[in-house]
Each structure stands twice: as structure tokens, then as C-alpha cells.
Amino acid sequence: xxxxxxxxxxxxxxxxxxxxxxxxxxxxxxxxxxxxxxxxxxxxxxxxxxxxxxxxxxxxxxxxxxxxxxxxxxxxxxxxxxxxxxxxxxxxxxxxxxxxxxxxxxxxxxxxxxx
Amino acid sequence: xxxxxxxxxxxxxxxxxxxxxxxxxxxxxxxxxxxxxxxxxxxxxxxxxxxxxxxxxxxxxxxxxxxxxxxxxxxxxxxxxxxxxxxxxxxxxxxxxxxxxxxxxxxxxxxxxxxxxxxxxxxxxxxxxxxxxxxxxxxxxxxxxxxxxxxxxxxxxxxxxxxxxxxxxxxxxxxxxxxxxxxxxxxxxxxxxxxxxxxxxxxxxxxxxxxxxxxxxxxxxxxxxxxxxxxxxxxxxxxxxxxxxxxxx
Amino acid sequence: xxxxxxxxxxxxxxxxxxxxxxxxxxxxxxxxxxxxxxxxxxxxxxxxxxxxxxxxxxxxxxxxxxxxxxxxxxxxxxxxxxxxxxxxxxxxxxxxxxxxxxxxxxxxxxxxxxxxxxxxxxxxxxxxxxxxxxxxxxxxxxxxxxxxxxxxxxxxxxxxxxxxxxxxxxxxxxxxxxxxxxxxxxxxxxxxxxxxxxxxxxxxxxxxxxxxxxxxxxxxxxxxxxxxxxxxxxxxxxxxxxxxxxxxxxxxxxxxxxxxxxxxxxxxxxxxxxxxxxxxxxxxxxxxxxxxxxxxxxxxxxxxxxxxxxxxxxxxxxxxxxxxxxxxxxxxxxxxxxxxxxxxxxxxxxxxxxxxxxxxxxxxxxxxxxxxxxxxxxxxxxxxxxxxxxxxxxxxxxxxxxxxxxxxxxxxxxxxxxxxxxxxxxxxxxxxxxxxxxxxxxxxxxxxxxxxxxxxxxxxxxxxxxxxxxxxxxxxxxxxxxxxxxxxxxxxxxxxxxxxxxxxxxxxxxxxxxxxxxxxxxxxxxxxxxxxxxxxxxxxxxxxxxxxxxxxxxxxxxxxxxxxxxxxxxxxxxxxxxxxxxxxxxxxxxxxxxxxxxxxxxxx
Numbered sequence: 001x002x003x004x005x006x007x008x009x010x011x012x013x014x015x016x017x018x019x020x021x022x023x024x025x026x027x028x029x030x031x032x033x034x035x036x037x038x039x040x041x042x043x044x045x046x047x048x049x050x051x052x053x054x055x056x057x058x059x060x061x062x063x064x065x066x067x068x069x070x071x072x073x074x075x076x077x078x079x080x081x082x083x084x085x086x087x088x089x090x091x092x093x094x095x096x097x098x099x100x101x102x103x104x105x106x107x108x109x110x111x112x113x114x115x
Numbered sequence: 116x117x118x119x120x121x122x123x124x125x126x127x128x129x130x131x132x133x134x135x136x137x138x139x140x141x142x143x144x145x146x147x148x149x150x151x152x153x154x155x156x157x158x159x160x161x162x163x164x165x166x167x168x169x170x171x172x173x174x175x176x177x178x179x180x181x182x183x184x185x186x187x188x189x190x191x192x193x194x195x196x197x198x199x200x201x202x203x204x205x206x207x208x209x210x211x212x213x214x215x216x217x218x219x220x221x222x223x224x225x226x227x228x229x230x231x232x233x234x235x236x237x238x239x240x241x242x243x244x245x246x247x248x249x250x251x252x253x254x255x256x257x258x259x260x261x262x263x264x265x266x267x268x269x270x271x272x273x274x275x276x277x278x279x280x281x282x283x284x285x286x287x288x289x290x291x292x293x294x295x296x297x298x299x300x301x302x303x304x305x306x307x308x309x310x311x312x313x314x315x316x317x318x319x320x321x322x323x324x325x326x327x328x329x330x331x332x333x334x335x336x337x338x339x340x341x342x343x344x345x346x347x348x349x350x351x352x353x354x355x356x357x358x359x360x361x362x363x364x
Numbered sequence: 365x366x367x368x369x370x371x372x373x374x375x376x377x378x379x380x381x382x383x384x385x386x387x388x389x390x391x392x393x394x395x396x397x398x399x400x401x402x403x404x405x406x407x408x409x410x411x412x413x414x415x416x417x418x419x420x421x422x423x424x425x426x427x428x429x430x431x432x433x434x435x436x437x438x439x440x441x442x443x444x445x446x447x448x449x450x451x452x453x454x455x456x457x458x459x460x461x462x463x464x465x466x467x468x469x470x471x472x473x474x475x476x477x478x479x480x481x482x483x484x485x486x487x488x489x490x491x492x493x494x495x496x497x498x499x500x501x502x503x504x505x506x507x508x509x510x511x512x513x514x515x516x517x518x519x520x521x522x523x524x525x526x527x528x529x530x531x532x533x534x535x536x537x538x539x540x541x542x543x544x545x546x547x548x549x550x551x552x553x554x555x556x557x558x559x560x561x562x563x564x565x566x567x568x569x570x571x572x573x574x575x576x577x578x579x580x581x582x583x584x585x586x587x588x589x590x591x592x593x594x595x596x597x598x599x600x601x602x603x604x605x606x607x608x609x610x611x612x613x614x615x616x617x618x619x620x621x622x623x624x625x626x627x628x629x630x631x632x633x634x635x636x637x638x639x640x641x642x643x644x645x646x647x648x649x650x651x652x653x654x655x656x657x658x659x660x661x662x663x664x665x666x667x668x669x670x671x672x673x674x675x676x677x678x679x680x681x682x683x684x685x686x687x688x689x690x691x692x693x694x695x696x697x698x699x700x701x702x703x704x705x706x707x708x709x710x711x712x713x714x715x716x717x718x719x720x721x722x723x724x725x726x727x728x729x730x731x732x733x734x735x736x737x738x739x740x741x742x743x744x745x746x747x748x749x750x751x752x753x754x755x756x757x758x759x760x761x762x763x764x765x766x767x768x769x770x771x772x773x774x775x776x777x778x779x780x781x782x783x784x785x786x787x788x789x790x791x792x793x794x795x796x797x798x799x800x801x802x803x804x805x806x807x808x809x810x811x812x813x814x815x816x817x818x819x820x821x822x823x824x825x826x827x828x829x830x831x832x833x834x835x836x837x838x839x840x841x842x843x844x845x846x847x848x849x850x851x852x853x854x855x856x857x858x859x860x861x862x863x864x865x866x867x868x869x870x871x872x873x874x875x876x877x878x879x880x881x882x883x884x885x886x887x888x889x890x891x892x893x894x895x896x897x898x899x900x901x902x903x904x905x906x907x908x909x910x911x912x913x914x915x916x917x918x919x920x921x922x923x924x925x926x927x928x929x930x931x932x933x934x935x936x937x938x939x940x941x942x943x944x945x946x947x948x949x950x951x952x953x954x955x956x957x958x959x960x961x962x963x964x965x966x967x968x
Contacts, residue, residue, distance in 0.1 A: 002145040010136040013547060014129055020536065020951040021125045022118075029947060033539050040546045047554040048154070051147035056158065056169040057251055059322075064162050068169070070154040071161075073553070075173040076501060079185040080546075082255040082341060086192035087512055087539070089348050093199040094519050094532040096355065101525035112526040113533070113603045113945035116942065116949050125952040131959025139579040143554050152557040156439035180374070180430035180443045184493060184505035187381050188512050191486040194388065195516025198479040199531075203523055284392065291388040298382050301374065310432030311374035 005046035012039035026095045026105040030088060037084050041077045048073035165318045166327035171253045175333035179312045182333070183297055186340055190294050193344040200351040221272040229271025236264030244338035248330040249322060254337025261338065262345035274357055283350055286343040293340025300329055300336065369420035370428040373445040373496045376413045376455060377506075380406055380462075380489040384482040391478030400466075403481035407466045410488065411459035418452040425449070425867070425877050427498075435879050444560055444878050446498035449864035450701060454495040454626060457708055458619045462488040464712065464840050465611040480520065484612070487513035491619055495626065498634070498878055499560045500549055500584075503627065504542065507591070511538050514620060518608040529945065530607035537600045537950045538590055544958055545587025551580040561634040562878035565871055568639045578644070581636055582962035585628050585648075586954075589961070592624025594686060595655040596953040596960075598679050599943055602663070605675035610719030613671065617678040617715065618708030625685045625704070629697065629868070632689075637871045640965070642692055648964035649690035657683030657785045663943070664792050665915070666936060670718050670728045673796065674711065677754065677789040681707050684769060684785060691772045698865035698891055699768035702851065702858070706753070706761020709848035713841045714750045714793065717743055720833055721800065730796050735803030743833070744801025746841055751797050753848055755790020755908035758893065758901040761851030762786070764858070766904070767897025779900070787904040791911035798912060805916035854893050863888040 016036030023029040048070030056071035058064050099105050102112070116124070144150055161172035174182045243250075244257030268277040304313035319326030383406030387399060394402075420426055425448035429435070433442025447455070465484060490510030497503050515538075519531025553559060555576050556567035568577065586597075593601035601621060605613050632645065660680030667673035681703070688700030720743060722728055725736055737744065756766040766786055770779045798804040851857055866888040867873065873884040942949075 002147065003140045003143065005146050006140040006143055007137070009547075010133065010140060013136070013543075014133055017540065017951060017955050018125065018129065020540065021121060021948045021955070023948060026532070026947075029536060033536055033543075036540060036543045037546075040543055040550060043547060043550040044553075046146060047143075047550055048151065049147055050149050050151065055251065056154075058162070058167040058169070059250075064167075067149075068154070068158060070151045071157055071169040071173055072153045072178075072559070073550075075170050075178065076181075078170070078253075079174060079182060079255055082259060083185050083188045083192070083508070085259075086189050086196070086344065086348060087508070089352070090192045090196045090199070090512060090515060091532070091535050091539070093196040093351070094515070094528055094535060097199055097519065097522045097528040098525075098532055101523070101528055107947050110529050110945060112529050113606065114940065114943065116944060116946070116952075118948075121946075121948050121952045124949075124956050128952065128954075128956030128959045131963055132955055135579045135582070135959065135962045139551055139576045142574055142576040143551065150557060152439060153441075153553075153559070154557075156436070156441050160441055176431065177433055177441050178443055180445075181499075181502050181505050183378070183381075184490075184502065184509055187486060187489060188505070188509045190381075190384070190388075191483065191490075191509060191512045191516070194384075194479050194482055194486075195512060198483065198516055199519055199522055199528075201479075201522070287391075288389060291385040294381065295385040295389075298378050298385070301378060304432070305371055305375075310429070311371060311378075312430055313432035 005049075006043065009039045009043035009046060012036075012042060024106055024108070026098060026107060027092065029107070030091045030095060033091065034084065034088050037080070041081065044073040044077050162321075164314065164327060165321040166248050166330055167321055168248050168250065168253070170251075171247045171330055171334060172327065174253060174255075175248070175330045175337070176314045176328070179333065182337065183301070183312065186294055186297060186337055189341060189344050190290055193290060193348050196348055197351055200355055226271050229267045233264060233267045233271075236267060237261060240264050240342070244335055245331065246324070247334035247338075248327040249324075254334040255341055257334075258338040258341025259345060261342040262349070265346060266349060269353070274353070281346060281350060283347060286346045286350070289339050289343030290347060293336050293338075293343060296336035296339070297333060300333055304329075369417070369426045372413055372417045372420060373426060373428045373447050374430060376410055376417060376459075377489055377493040377496065379410045379413060380485040380492070382406070384485040384489075387478040387482045387485070391482075394478075396477060399478050399481060403485060404463065404466045406485055407459065407463040407488065410492070411456065411463050414452065414456040414459040414492075417447055418449070418456050421447055421449045421452045423863070424883050426452070427878050427881070440560060440563055440879060443502050444498040444562065445496050446561075446874065446878050447496050448867050448874070449860070450868045451495050451630075453701075453705075453864060454623070455492050457705060458488060458491045458495065461615050461618050461708065461712060464844070465615050467836055467840060468611050480517075483513045483516050484615075487517065487615065491623055494623055498562060498874075500552070500564065500631070501559045503631075504546055504549060507545075507587075507627070508542060510620065510623075511542065511591070514538075514604075514616070517612045518604045520609055520612070521607070524607065527607040530603040533945065533947055533950060534600045534604040536947050537597070537954060540951060540954055541587045541590025541597065545584050548580040548583025548587070551576055551583070555580070560878075561631070562875040564635045565639075565875045566879070568635060573639050573641075577636075578640065578965050579962055581631075581640060582965050583958065584631055586958040586961050588624045588627035588631070589652065589957075590624070590954065591621065592628070592682055592686075593621050593656075593679050594624075594652045594682060595659050595679075596957040598656065598660070599950045599953065601679055602672045602675040602943065603945060605678070606669060606672045610715055610722065613674075613715045614712040617674070617711045621678060621682055622685065622704045622708070625682060625689065625700065629689050629700075633697075633869050633871055634874050635871070637869070644965040646690055646692055648961055649686055651964055652961070653683050653686035653690050654781065655683070656680070656686060657781060661785045661788045663939060664789050666939065667792070668730045670721065670730060670733075670796055671715070673730075673792055674714055674718060677792065678707075678711060680785050680789050684766075684782060687778065687782070688769050688772060691774075693772060694862070694865040694869045695768065695772040695889065695891070697868055698861045699765055699772045701861050701865060702761060702768055703765025706763070706765050706848050706851050709844045709851065710750050710753045710760070710762055713746065713844040713848070714754075716837060716841050716844070717747050717750070720837060724833075730799060731808050733800045734807050735800070737801045738803055740801060740833070742838070743841070744797060746845060747797035747801055748794060749845060751790050751793035751912070752905055752908065753845070754786065754793055755905045756783075756786040756901045757905035758898045759849060759852050761848045763901045763905075764852040764893065767893060767901055768891055770897065770900060771894070783900060783904045783907070787907035787911060790905070790908035791915060794908055794912035795915045799916060804913075858891040859888070862891040
């Protein structure tokens with residue numbers, strides 16, 4: 001099926017969002033945010049694929065002129081992956097502090113900000 | 116809102132969003148098609164600039180401004196995490212010190228594997244960074260390999276040894292230096308008259324170490340920044356949970 | 365275009381980053397004063413460069429192809445930075461607010477001394493990059509940069525439980541919005557194979573729009589609207605403003621949230637104008653604008669926590685900025701731009717004054733602070749002036765923007781809405797000012813509601829010493845208020861904004877400037893105060909005063925529970941419960957809102 005990879009990306013996106021909505025543990029929430037981001041990688045890389053093409057790196061085996069997949073989406077995805085690891089770390093640092101100050105990591109039990 | 120209401124609101128939204136996404140997917144070009152105009156242009160430009168790794172050419176040359184922004188995000192995230200996990204005037208809650216005798220015994224095989232793989236990994240990481248313009252790799256990937264390679268010391272059971280090779284000042288400096296080096300490259304491009312962050316060095320012959328102009332330099336700068344940044348980041352978290360064990364810094 | 369001017373946009377984006385790097389290098393060894401001075405000098409340099417850029421745009425724009433990658437004969441590979449007049453003005457606003465924020469130091473601990481100014485500078489760089497870039501993925505990158513720095517800045521007071529919870533709510537919701545936007549960018553790339561705004565505009569105008577383009581725009585707009593805190597994506601803003609340091613709030617309300625509105629406008633007018641049917645876009649923006657303005661106003665009036673009150677009034681005004689965009693005309697864009705500038709000045713001054721209250725009295729609860737700030741008459745007068753300006757009094761930037769908005773709306777119900785929103789939010793601020801600084805009315809009995817944050821006991825930002833209010837803070841307050849007044853004076857400002865707005869809405873012009881350097885010719889209407897606008901401004905200011913006094917003297921507003929009708933209590937209770945601080949709720953509304961945005965864009 002030629003739309004299957006895209007549907008997978010959409011599914012992962014919705015699953016990540018569902019995870020954040022019904023999460024009962026803040027670390028789980030942060031991981032679900034990460035899952036949501038990985039759906040964008042699936043989409044980008046699926047968009048860039050071409051049948052019977054190889055990696056966009058030329059050398060002995062693939063002389064210039066051979067068909068390659070789209071390197072632009074790969075460039076976008078790879079910088080994003082590394083950076084998102086650090087952003088997730090930032091979110092986890094916030095979770096650690098929430099755990100310390102509120103004594104809990106269950107979203108239902110956080111009552112400091114209301115109204 | 117109660118849990119039920121929350122799920123109802125989400126369900127309504129997810130139905131709508133899901134339907135929209137399926138509708139969009141039905142009109143998207145087929146998976147594996149060959150309509151990639153941006154690819155054709157970037158491949159041609161990369162080959163023109165003697166950079167066989169087109170992804171690196173995009174990251175460090177053609178769309179270098181994006182990479183500068185991404186590196187800044189990394190620095191911001193690391194600095195942010197360090198700020199959020201900083202020591203405050205409140206004393207840390209005392210953690211029960213885990214005596215060496217009560218730790219589960221570390222397999223000698225694990226220890227050996229860690230010590231042997233450490234120099235190999237660091238070398239591979241350096242190779243990935245330096246040869247980023249020739250073979251798959253680049254500053255981002257290599258930096259992550261370097262940073263996590265260093266932490267093989269921790270896996271091999273020796274947190275004290277890790278802390279000895281990891282005086283945080285070096286790595287905080289490394290992060291700032293890596294970012295600053297990219298900015299300096301950009302300014303050098305301006306000074307050379309070809310524009311900010313332009314590739315003004317001679318391009319050499321394809322496939323050689325000294326080719327593709329500033330791509331390799333940019334890649335190394337990013338590698339230093341990413342590697343140092345991730346070491347600092349991991350240090351914050353490790354110190355948070357292990358620092359009390361080993362005593363104050 | 366002058367060659368040297370094209371170096372300015374990348375320099376403006378990278379100067380703050382360079383400053384941050386220097387601060388990080390010197391952080392452990394330099395004394396505090398040097399760090400503060402370096403940060404301030406960097407921000408000032410950025411502001412000067414931004415002023416130079418605005419002057420260099422002249423009657424056109426400064427176009428920079430980063431890396432010297434000028435467009436080739438068939439394809440443009442590089443990233444373009446297009447500084448048109450609106451973008452350059454936005455960058456100047458950002459830089460000036462950042463300089464104001466860095467005037468006030470922060471008491472920090474030795475190991476992370478330089479981190480707060482470094483984060484602020486990175487935040488500034490992110491905002492500047494977002495405003496200047498002409499590439500959609502680059503917009504996303506700088507959006508992430510400004511967001512990440514903002515998350516850390518919000519949670520800065522890690523010893524406060526509210527601060528870290530507010531920071532986490534902000535971080536999760538904004539990240540999800542950003543990833544929805546990236547999904548949309550991916551869909552658009554699949555269709556067109558382009559990432560730059562001018563190139564996208566060219567590619568999309570060659571084929572008609574279809575469902576994919578609608579949905580991609582809907583997703584991208586959702587991401588930016590989450591940052592703009594439009595309803596139903598607005599929940600995070602009050603939380604973040606309640607807990608972030610005061611000077612950071614100045615930047616959030618004055619620059620960061622309005623940048624979301626700017627982003628939607630930029631993407632629409634640079635790419636999708638005349639590609640998407642205007643009816644759908646108009647309907648989507650109108651519905652969002654009205655809902656945001658109404659909900660923001662109601663929540664603003666119901667607040668006791670002063671910073672949350674100001675945050676909800678920001679949300680209400682964001683609704684009004686969106687209303688200006690909804691007209692889909694250059695007049696509407698000009699109205700939003702003027703209103704944005706005036707609002708940034710006034711809201712900044714109000715937040716600084718809230719910070720003064722916090723540091724003197726360790727509380728931000730309107731009820732507990734009743735009459736306690738009587739000795740600060742000057743600050744009180746400034747607060748009242750700020751409230752009047754917020755309500756749209758003539759001769760203020762906010763008033764000017766409001767009158768332009770009413771004219772561009774061309775509809776009586778919308779004019780009534782605009783007057784009501786500005787009068788009610790102004791009344792809320794006036795109510796606080798009169799109660800706290802002048803002790804007007806009877807002391808209210810604090811009926812502590814279990815479902816709202818009162819701000820009764822807060823710890824200060826720790827950046828102002830006890831005792832007299834520092835002169836710099838008062839000077840900053842009055843400088844901001846003066847800027848608010850100056851932007852409302854009839855004269856050149858209106859003309860310049862009109863010309864900038866006409867240029868902003870010219871999709872073909874934007875594209876041609878970027879891709880081929882052509883300079884299109886434009887005419888711009890003259891925008892100035894009208895008699896009609898002046899009268900309505902006086903009406904809303906008067907209404908604000910009346911409503912404020914009503915709010916103070918009428919016992920039902922904040923009196924005991926028994927005297928209020930059950931329906932009012934139920935609605936009030938429901939609204940407070942809706943804004944629960946629970947991250948799952950916020951995410952659910954995000955998904956719902958995204959589906960609603962896409963649905964509203966749909967035209968048969």
C-alpha cells in the first residue's frame with residue numbers, strides 16, 4: 001500500500017497525544033511527547049523515500065549520478081533527533097523538580113495552579 | 116475536568132484530526148515516488164562543492180543557518196537543564212549511602228568490555244565527526260557517540276573514574292567554544308565577502324580529507340558542542356542521583 | 365539593496381548567541397557585575413543593529429540568502445532571511461524589551477551565575493530569528509529555540525512548586541503544538557518539495573489548493589496559535605505568567621505570545637493568500653478571535669492573582685490582534701501591529717509594577733494587598749494610567765490600535781466586542797490599582813476559593829533589595845508607559861505602519877523580492893485618529909472607570925458567597941475548574957482545538 005507509512009505516522013502522532021492526555025505519571029507524559037515527535041520523523045523520512053534509490057552519500061559503490069533518496073528530510077530529521085534528546089532532558093529535569101517540590105509525579109495530584 | 120470529560124474532549128478532537136489526516140494522506144504523493152526537486156538541486160550543488168556526503172553538505176553548507184539554530188537549541192536545553200537541576204541553598208535530602216559491599220557484584224566481563232570498548236568508541240566517534248563530509252556521519256552523530264562513549268566508564272562500574280575525566284568546567288567550556296566556533300566561521304564568511312556562514316575555503320578534490328571547504332570545520336565545531344553538551348547534561352542527572360553517594364563535589 | 369545591510373539579519377540573530385557563549389565561558393570566573401554588564405551590552409548592541417536594520421529597509425526589504433546561496437536559475441537551495449518593515453520593527457521591539465529585561469539582574473547561585481542572562485539572550489535570538497526568516501523549517505527551528513529557553517526561564521525558581529509545574533505545563537503543551545506544526549510542514553513538503561516561503565508561494569500558486577494544503581495550513585497555524593495562546597490553546601499562558609520571573613513575563617506578554625500571531629500572519633500572507641479561499645481563513649480567525657477575546661476577558665475579571673489577571677488580559681488582547689488579522693486586509697494588519705506595539709509597552713510596565721508589589725509585600729493577591737501600597741503613590745498613578753491605556757483611551761498606542769481595529773472590522777457587533785473587551789480588561793486593572801494603591805472601597809472579605817490560585821503568599825523574584833524601589837525599575841516603568849503614549853500620537857507612526865502593513869500583505873512582492881530582487885511599487889493608505897475613533901476611545905475608557913468602581917463597590921464581585929445568584933456562582937466555578945492546571949486537560953483541548961481549526965478552514 002503506498003500510503004501505509006504515512007498512516008503509520010498519523011497513528012503514532014495520535015497515540016502520542018492520547019498518551020499525554022491519559023497519562024498518570026509525568027515521566028510517561030514526557031516520553032509520550034517524544035513519541036509524538038518521532039511521528040514527524042516517520043512522516044519526513046517516508047516523504048523522502050524513493051524506490052530503488054540508495055543513501056545520499058556518493059563513493060565507490062554509488063558514483064555520482066545514481067539515484068538517491070531525499071537528503072533534505074534526512075538532514076532535518078537527524079538534527080532534530082539529537083536536539084530533541086536534549087529537550088526531553090530539559091522536560092525530565094522539570095519533572096524531577098516537580099517530584100521534589102510536590103512529592104508526587106501523578107498529574108491528578110498537582111494542585112498548585114488552578115483558576 | 117474529570118477523567119471522563121477529558122477523554123471525551125480528546126476523542127472528539129482525535130476523531131476530527133484523524134479524519135483530516137487520513138484525508139490528507141489520500142492526496143499525498145505515493146510512497147517511493149520520484150518527485151523530489153529539492154533533492155535534485157542539493158545533490159547537484161553538493162557534488163559541485165566536492166562533498167560526497169550530501170546530508171552533511173546540506174546541514175553544514177547549504178542550510179547551515181538551520182544547523183546554527185539547532186545547535187543553539189542544544190546549548191539552550193543543556194543550560195536550561197543545568198539551571199533547573201542546580202544546587203540551591205536548601206540541602207539535598209540525604210540519600211542512604213550505598214556501601215560498596217552491598218552493591219551487586221559487577222561481572223568482570225562487563226568491566227573488561229567497558230574498558231576495551233572505551234577507546235574504540237571514542238576513536239569511532241572522532242572518525243565520524245572528522246570524516247563527516249565524506250562518509251555517513253557528521254558533528255551531531257559523532258558528538259553523541261563521543262559523549263556516550265565516555266560514559267562507558269560509568270557502565271564499567273567506575274563512577275569515580277568517570278568523574279576524574281569529566282571535570283565539568285572543560286565540557287561547559289567545550290560547549291560554548293563549539294557554538295562560538297560556528298559563529299566565528301559565520302563571521303569569517305562575512306569577512307571573506309561571500310556572506311554569513313558561506314563556504315569560503317577551497318573545495319579541494321572530492322573524497323580527500325581536506326575538501327568540501329568549511330563543511331569539515333563546521334562538523335568538528337558541532338561535534339565538540341554536541342559532545343560536550345551531552346556530557347554536561349548527563350552529569351546533571353548522574354550527580355542528582357549519585358552525587359550524594361560519592362560525597363560533595 | 366545595500367550590500368552591507370544584507371549582513372544585518374544574520375548578525376542580529378547571532379549577536380545574542382555570541383553573547384550567551386561569552387557569558388557561559390566567563391560564568392564561573394567573572395564577577396556578577398561584569399556578567400550583568402556583558403549581557404546588557406549584548407542586548408543593547410542587538411537593539412542598535414535592529415534599529416539600523418529598520419532604517420535600512422527603507423521602503424523595501426533587506427533580503428539575505430544565508431551562506432551566500434543565492435537562488436539558481438531553476439531552484440533556490442539556501443535559506444532566505446527577508447527583513448521587511450514589519451519584521452524589522454518586530455525585531456526592534458523584541459530587542460528593546462530584552463534590553464529592558466536585562467536591566468534587572470537576578471540573584472543567582474554561584475555555579476549557575478551566567479545561566480539566567482545566557483538563557484535570556486538565547487531567547488532573544490530565537491525570537492529575532494523567528495521574525496526575520498523566510499524559510500518555514502527555519503521558522504520551526506527558531507520557534508523551538510525561543511520555546512526551549514522560555515521553558516527554562518519559566519521554571520527558574522525551582523524552589524517554588526508552582527514554578528516547576530507551570531514550566532512543565534508550558535513545556536509539554538508548546539512542544540506538542542510545535543510537533544503538530546512540523547507534521548504540517550512535512551505534508552506541505554511532500555506536496556511541493558519546497559521549504560522556503562517564497563518558493564512555497566510559487567509552487568502552490570501553480571496548482572490549486574486541495575485538502576492536503578488546507579490541512580497543512582491548519583496544522584501549521586495550530587502550532588503558532590498555541591504559542592499565541594488562542595483559545596483553546598491558552599491554558600498554559602496564565603500558568604507560565606503566574607510563576608515566571610517578572611522581567612521574563614514582560615518578554616512573554618510583550619513579544620513571545622504576539623509572535624505566534626505574527627507567525628500565522630506571515631505564513632498566511634507569504635504563502636497561502638489567494639491560494640486558500642479567503643472565506644474559510646476568515647471564518648477560522650474570526651471564531652478563534654472572538655472566543656479568545658471573550659474567554660480572556662471573563663477570566664481576567666474573575667482573577668485575584670495579579671499576574672494571572674494580567675496574563676488573561678494578554679490573552680484577551682491576543683484575541684483582538686487575531687480579530688485584526690481576520691479582516692484579511694492591510695488595514696486590519698496595521699491595526700493589529702499598532703495595537704501589539706502599544707500593548708507590549710503597557711503590559712510590560714504593568715508587569716514591572718506587579719513585580720514591585722511582589723518584592724515589597726510578598727503577595728500578589730488583590731484581596732490581601734488591599735490598601736497596603738498606599739505609600740507608593742507614583743507607582744499607583746502609573747498603574748492607573750496603565751489600566752486606562754489598556755482600555756483604549758485616546759493618545760495611547762493601545763487606543764490607536766483599538767480605533768484602527770474598529771475601523772477595519774466594519775461591523776457594529778465586532779466594534780461592540782472590541783469596546784467591551786478593552787473596557788472590561790482595563791476595568792480589571794483599574795480595580796486592582798484603585799484597591800491596592802489607593803484603598804478605594806470597602807476591604808473585601810477574602811473567601812478563599814478552593815479552585816483558584818490566589819497568589820496570597822508568593823516569594824519575590826529576589827532581584828530587588830528591600831527598602832526603596834530602585835530608580836531603574838521606576839525609570840523602566842515610565843519609559844515603557846511613555847513609549848505607549850508616543851505610539852498613539854497622530855503623525856508619522858500611523859503612516860509608517862500603514863506602509864509596512866501594505867508591504868506585509870503583498871505575497872507577490874515578498875516572493876519577487878526574495879527570488880529575483882525586484883522591487884514592486886506600493887501605495888499605502890494613511891491611517892490616523894478619526895473623530896469616530898476618538899469618541900469610542902473615550903467611551904471605552906469611561907466605561908472602564910465605571911466598571912472598575914462597580915466592581916469595587918458592588919458586593920457581588922468579591923463578596924461573600926451568599927449574595928450571588930446561583931447561575932453566576934455555577935459559571936464562575938465551572939470556569940475555574942476548567943482551568944485546572946492538569947496537563948492532560950491542556951493536551952485534550954489542544955487536540956480538540958487543532959481539529960476545530962482544520963474544520964473551520966473547510967469550505968464546502
